[in-house]
Amino acid sequence: MSPSTHDEPTDTERYDFAALERKWAPVWDELKPFSSDLDDDRPNKYILDMFPYPSGDLHMGHAEAYALGDVIARYWRHRGYNVLHPIGWDSFGLPAENAAIKRGLDPRKWTYDNIEQQRVSMRRYAASFDWERVIHTSDPEYYKWNQWLFLIMYEAGLAYRKDSWVNWDPVDQTVLANEQVFADGTSERSGALVVKKKLTQWYFKITDYADRLLADLDDLAHTWPAKVISMQRNWIGRSTGADVEFQIEGLDHRVPVFTTRADTLYGATFMVVAPDSDLAGELVADAPADVRERFDAYLAKVQKSTEIERQATDREKTGVPLGRYAINPVNGERLPIWAADYVLSDYGHGAIMAVPAHDQRDLDFALTFDLPVRVVVDVPAELDADGAPIDNDPVRTGIATTGEGRMVNSGPIDGMAKTEAIAHVVAQLEADGLGRATTNYRLRDWLISRQRYWGTPIPIIHGDDGALIPVPFDQLPVELPPTEGLDLQPKGSSPLGAATDWVNVVDPRDGSPARRDPDTMDTFVDSSWYFLRFLSPNDDTQAFDPELAKTWAPVDQYVGGVTHAILHLLYARFITKVLYDLGHVNFTEPFSALLNQGMVLMDGHAMSKSKGNVVALAEQLDEHGVDAVRLTMAFAGPPEDDVDWADVSPAGSAKFLARAWRVANDVTSEPGVDFGAGDPALRTVTHHFLAEVPGLVESFKFNVVVARLMELVNATRKTIDSGSGAGDPAVREAAEAVAIGLDMFSPYTAEDMWEHLGHEPSVALALWPEADPALLVETSVTAIIQVDGKVRDRLQVSPDIAADELEALARASDHVIRTLKGRTEVNVIVRAPKIVNIATKPE
């Protein structure tokens, strides 16, 4: 039988989530309960969800993130805070451009159509965003300020051009920042294998900030996930050591190398330079033809190899001798110089001193090419099962010794331990002007140029003499030209270069012909400061209002996925420090606290079309309702854990919502009734709930909050059905607490309950009721009676029972008497009123 032929009750006794959504969405549209006036006198909270990229409609991942962020935003409103909870779109970027190319459309259309679709879905999803502060990074009114940011950084020397080996995505036909290349050498965007190209590009000088980006992580250690902190530390990759300068025979300047093991300097037996470094070229410049040919052939081979091949760790060492010699500054020894690709041109100085005895890479190389190995650290040998020392000679074992030991074969530092030896060598080098203590970073400067259309034009004009001329501030924005007549097809250079009318300009200095920079900025520039734009989204005189930034920024709580652990979060931290240094903001970190939500999985796997396990959000919403889906996201577990949709029950959530809703329906007492006359047992449950939930929300234990809501609903149901009944004021008090608490998770249901309880919308604006301390005092507690730490009895006692009285009660327990039989007491612990523990031993 089809359900539609049923005689369904049409009255209000039936919970109908779809009807609630239809009923309340228009009321909220009218009421605008989440529009924020930044000037009222309540305390501030800035709650920010990472803004989405408009790729199609919202999916389950968005649903989780926005459900969790909304719990926090709604919570602080209930606590009486003035909450700023804005939303916008990160709407520049490659997917729009690629989709446009595929369909022959303008990327604008694809982008803004998707934004509209997502906007409609978000409103249905009832995320409590302030819809009057929406920003799109692809609006000229927004990206104008990207250009402003670029220009102030250029003036400060923090934006610069250099010719360097860069990561090139052969599919998207653009360069990428280091952060956008995965460890396996593939592009974060297209998945293509990234190749190296030598190009002149724009960079932001993030390396100048490496130390501060690292040090300030300490301040975030308690409010950011440990995982993100650790990933950023790894990425910055600080390494302390020393620069050592080597004289090269026949060269008029010394060559520095970086080492973390200055103590092993006496063990250096050769030097290696990166084949693609300028130094290598210089060293072979006037080499004999045979050396030169070998080197050129090697360099060509290295440049053809992919990042993956180069990084294979068990790869055979390769290299060529350059026929040149370096002089060891501490003992004057001549060290042959080789070129080998295990040395990287863009780390340290692109050259190393090789100490094969104590560095595995150098040892592998030395053994391959039969170079000398000299032990300078006497590392005590480990003992085998019979107590005999195990041979640890690097040449015989092929294993470099890296442990602690005493220096040998090292002249004046013989006998010293590592730390002392390093200090001694560095001090000597400094005294001789041949070296110094220094620090290196894995972090590289941020490459921001992109050879694509759909991004912020770089506001620079190239004079025909090669001069770089910043576009004057009053001529911003440099707007993107229309796509008509432009071929957006990726071809290795920016499509903007072909927009003749746009790219050809006059040199502001003398009126001669000049060209605009044809590249656009990495879209991570857009998102590195957007949190400031929300404070004054329509300001056309400045990027953001510095006064509002003082009171509202940094963001109190940022919510988003761990995918941006390095990329976006590192860039935003960097740009914030730049804005601080340039006097635009008075803080140095953009996000005071960070919550990473987990992923939504299906059957143990990330959802993907190829796996065929995609759960459609729209279908879930239609089947279970917005409120049930949001509640399910929060109840599934700790927010930072992944949610497997196969393991959770939106139907169960809907069932609970119906139960909660019926409780409010059943209430018969009038609004404003004196709760004091209500059933004390239920009131105690309610006030424990009111007291406990704030701490739970503030420590992100949303799943426990939902459990507490369920307990409160169950207790209320029980009071209605088999206790003092629906007219008890305590039932109303409990139902009101449920409505306010439930608003954080399931606002439609909560709003309807609130109305049934005789209140005006919106429940979202209702203040959290204060817990009455008098009701939190227990009149009777359960004391645990243990023998040898095992529970033997439970006694209901007064909370202020005296210790000796409790002990006496415990000893009177049958269970205790029985257990003590045949044992001798050795100790008694009494912690009244909670516990008595009698420790015994056998007689």
Next chain:
RNA sequence: GCCGGUGUGGCGGAAUGGCAGACGCGGAGCACUCAAAAUGCUUUGUUCGAAAGGACGUGUGGGUUCGACUCCCACCACCGGCACCA
């Protein structure tokens, strides 16, 4: 290899050093129903026992403590980051 995190019922998960398994899913039974759906009630860690009542139990092995899921040490497994970075 280095760094970080996590290990609790059939499942998702609770638990300021003090009742392990809250809350829910799933299962079983019952009520309502001609029947079903919906709803409600009971029950549900393993194991011995007819029951009363025991024993065991939070990855493994130690330790601290009257008392350890919780603190310390060592190890194992899984997840994540970095890795030819000198």
